Amino acid sequence: MGVGSCVWMFGVVVLLAANGGDGHGRLMEPVGRSSAWRKGFNTPINWEDDELNCGGFGVSKLTDGSQWDQNDGKCGVCGDNWADPQPRDNEAGGKYGKGIIVANYNMNQKLPIEVELTTSHWGHFEFHLCVNNDPTHIVEQECLDKHILELADGSGTNYPINYIFDPVNLTIPVILPKGVSCTQCVLQWHYRCGNSWGDCGNGTEGMGCGPQEWFRGCADISIS
Secondary structure, three states: OHHHHHHHHHHHHHHHHHHOOOOOEEEEEEEEEEHHHHOOEEEEEOOOOOOOOOOOOOOOOOOOOOOOOOOOOOOOOOOOOOOOOOOOOOOOOOOEEEOOOEEOOOOOOOEEEEEEEEEEOOOEEEEEEEOOOOOOOEEEEEEHHEEEEEEEEOOOOOOOOOOOOOEEEEEEEOOOEEEEEEOEEEEEEEEEEEOOOEEEOOOEEEEEOOOOOOOEEEEEEEOO
């Protein structure tokens, strides 16, 4: 790599570290509540369905981000601003939380989840599942955390993101929890970005440490 390339890469890293950056993405298969209209479902249109980042990032009082500045890192289960009154837009009973089952699966099957990253900023994905069986009931994170889906390749539950700039469609095969069935489950996509500089908690600082931008999306599915 030439000197010019090294300088360019260093400039990119410094720019991302300084600004935090805004990743963008949406859950497309099974399709999330804010994006269901893109797959032909009769749901309200959300042109900003790739911006469900908990109301904004922000790590200092000089910014207008709300998750870390105002809400102590809390986030709505489906990516809404925690400070919004319930039902939040993407929760059951909210503007986009219509309880429409967008996909049906078989127990224990391999499920190819598709996420469209319109702007990627490192970090990792996780996928959580809550057996709810009541489309009018707002799920809680405690229920979603009961089933963190395993990646089908056996590498664990975190899918690392190494794509930086280009929009990309990612298909991530996961395994549905053994023995779990439901008339309505909520599948949550959780994206913890990793392009902000922060305190690593061990006396050092680094990229991906400390508070990071989050994105989330929720899809209503059934498992038989």
